Amino acid sequence: MENVAAGLRRQLLENHPLQHRRLVLHQPRAQRLKIRTLQRxxxxxxxxxxxxxxxxxxxEATRLLLATPSTTISEAAARWHFTDSSHFVRTFRKQYDCTPSDYIHRRRSPGE
Structure with a gap:
């Protein structure tokens, strides 16, 4: 039963990545998932x-930036709970080997 609950919570986490604390802390006791169980x-x-x-x-921050051109990097970073835009840019560069601005420019201007 615990594996089924963990699988369901993992699916919820996939769909709502900002809700990880809620999955652990703010569930009724019978439904609460221990952080260690989630880690396992x-x-x-x-x-x-x-x-x-x-x-x-x-x-999700990248998706927001691509879908909404008026969204700034700082706004996307704040929306997805990065400490600040510098932290977001460093994390982005580590994952994608470029800055968010470069990535967005390339995705919006294919073939250049």
Whole structure:
């Protein structure tokens, strides 16, 4: 039963990456998932829980920047709970080997 609950919570985490604290802390006692249980559910994957959450937040921030041209990098960073835009840019560069601005420019201007 615990594996089923962990799988369901993992699916919820995939769909709502900012809700990881809620999954652990703010559920009724019978439904509450211990952080260690959630971490163990990631133990069989190549990506630890913290890296997974960071990657998903980065993907969602990137999606927001691409879908809404008026959104600034600072706004996307704040929306997806990065400490500040510098932290977001460093994390982005580590994941994508370029800055968010360069990535967005390339995605919006294919063939250049």
């Amino acid at each position: 559910s990631f133990a069989t994957t190549a990506e630890p829980l913290s890296a997974y959450i960071r990657r998903r937040r980065l993907e």
